[in-house]
Amino acid sequence: MKINRQNLNSFITPSTVKYESENFDLIEDYGATFIENEVFNFEERIACNPEDYYNRKIEINNLDKFILNSVIENMKRKCNEFGGVTYLSLPQLASSFSILVTYNIVFNDIASKLLKLIGNNINKGREFIAFSPNEGVLLVSHNIDLLQHVWNSTFFGKYLRDYVPTYIVKNGQFKVFNFNTNSQNRNFNDDGTLPWIGFYRAHRKELVDELDKKVKFIIVDLIPTYHRKRAKQLIDWAKKKAQHVIVILPSNDIRLSYLVDNNSFKFPVTQSTHSILNSLLPYELNNELLHTWGTNNSLAVVKSSNISFNINEYSSIDKNLIEALINYENELVLCRKSNGLYPEKIQNIDRLKVQMLNIITPLSQYETTKRIYKQLNIYDIYNKFKQIPPSDEEEKSIDTYLSHHFYRAFEELYKLLYELNTSLRGEILYSKLKKSASTKIIILIIDNFERQLISANLDENNVSAVEILTYKEFHEMQLKNQFPVADTFFLTTPFPTKYLSSFNFYDVNIELISVLNDKTRYFKHIDMIYKNVSDCRTLLKSLESIGITCTNDDNLRQPLKITVENNYKFKLTQVSEVLNTENINITIFDDVKLIELLKSNNKYELTVNDYIKNSSLFNYSNTTEAQLVEVEDFEGTKEWLFIPMEDSLKIQRANKELIKSIEVSKLKLDDLWIRINHDMKSDLFNEILKLAATTPLMKWINHGVGIWNQILESVWTNYYNGQRFKKTIYEEILKDINLQGGNIKNYATIANWFKHTNIVRNQTNLQALIKISGKTEFEESMRIVLSSVSKLRSIHIQLGKTISSLINSYSKQLLQYEFVEEWIRIGDDITIPTEDIISLITFSTVKDIDPKNRVNVPNELLYKNLEKELAFVILSENSLQEEKL
16 A cells, blocks of 8 residues: 555554553554554565575564563653663674664654654654754664665665665764765765664774764664673763663673663563563564564574483593692692782693693694694693793792792693593593484584594594584674574583673583583573573563563473483593592683683794794794795884795785785785784685675575585595695595596695685586595585685685775775775675775785795794894704704
């Protein structure tokens, strides 16, 4: 039906929340009507594949309407309180809810203006939500997917952004949001009639003091991980700028609980509060509700039905291991300073103890593989940490009289673990996997380096059923509205606190691997997620403050099934004596220490004196031929680096419009090297494209590339058996591919596949690779692999040209974060903020590269930023080593 002035009144009616029994007198919500009523045709243009786009109605469910209604009711009650706050706590699978709240507020104002236009004066109680001319809503979020939603949203068949003023806020200035296109809204004329929507990513640390538009409401979206560390700073800033602030928190993130005081209004939607909410109003997961910005995608985890937890722990552990642990702990305590803290070197070595006790693979395999991949292993890092100098007289005393006992305790524990062909956590994991009948298993791990090692150790019956994810990946998938489905999850360690907001499961058996005191932590997490009394009290109190009374009936909560299986024994030898674990008070898991250690990436700056003092510690049998390269950035800062001869760098040459991968041996003076600033070895294009991972095109490409990576993993599992040199493995794979009908000339092609610098190009070689993987089921996916990698190759070329053009045009502005264009567009499908790309990369010009300065250097020194004097000492020292060899 067509809407006109005469019948408008009949369509603009308040949205209705359906309650179980009693109806509650909340403020009329017209915004939800605009969203849900089909006559207004509020839709989003989406893609089911890279070439097929269509419009999909944006849906909201009964719970969404109740949350939105409760938010504006609380805003009404606090309308006289400048800087008042409403807190929502939502599962992070509802990562787009902030834009839903934003549009709901704007639509409420538009509805009021339209009703006034036809002479239907609105209730005075709604004046708080009315916008004065030139006022608007500011959404603070680091989720760029919200911008895609706004860009593709239509109302009455027209793009909403062409009518509702939509801005990007940069340095306090409001710039029309246009994705650098020639869209109608590029020169949008905002006459101040309708409320504007502004997006402020607060990407840089400084928050703007002055905004050039008047802000009425601010929504602070803390579901993206980026802003969680500075949550209080953002909220305090917002309270000074807006009449009312809506803060959206991720459910179950205990690190953010301090933000909300006892008198605040907080609406937590969690596994714990589900029974309260469901007693008030009906809401069910609707599988037909395919497109939603609301809570629908998270309802399964909120309801958390059909979940069982099984804690697997040791009843007894080898006496020698326990005694080694106790001895270590005793020596550690003796190294504590009078202020209760430990010297830096002791703290760092203790992190290594945590790491080696919590790996899944045998320590010897882990250490050997680290060396193969030219990375420092645990013992290498231990030797580095020992050289950290004391910072005061007390530390000097500890260093002189106590630390050598501590070192001996660490080394004895390391030796004991190194000689095992298993690990504490791996023993239980592989034992359970052998007995598992699940058709789909997901294993969650902390250290991404272990992924391939775990795959290689899997039983033949498990390989096809198992997927391995890090806790970080599991967390990030949920932030993108993706949830991996499995029959069984294995938690190889307690859930890291940093990612606890992703402790979301449904219809699944969860196997928890517990060593020593882990069980206590598992129970604590389960209680906090599923039986959080504090969240329940907060919800009841907040609902009561807006006139809704209800009770928390424990009988409505679905009971959790938790079992403990403690019949495991850990023995170093068949005849070892074991100790019962009940009375052993030792904790081996510390996620904060472990994540900090892994994140540090072992980047240490060496001085000449450090190198000379420690040169005897370098393992000269693990060396790589490398080129000494002098580079200089745009600000004149110089670096001297040893770069492996086998590596290729992303290079732009003078007067060229392309960025190409160029081998180190072919570098020239004045070549511009573009690299990832946090890790020089990361692939530039892959890291940038991660920023666009949620676009339909990249989802499709990543699906195909994911299958390709599975094929590679299967091949590696078949061919790797501890060889020291990867070249040997590559040559064997090449030979077998050609025997299966492939046609590959050089092992470097294989090496580039496994180094992810190149991907298979033709069907013949892919088919041969699948044959030697032993996974013939991959043959069904050959078409998607080849088409997706072909598209990816095309995108890499476009991306190279785009960044090259950016560098040619704006090199100085890039350094100062001054951009002529806000966005980088790759085709019609991928749009990435320029700011994100520039903050990710570093530019360096090759200033000196002499072929004479090639030498075999210890792997520990590759890609290290060295002083010039030190670089040439290393060059001279290692030349002598080669002569001796």
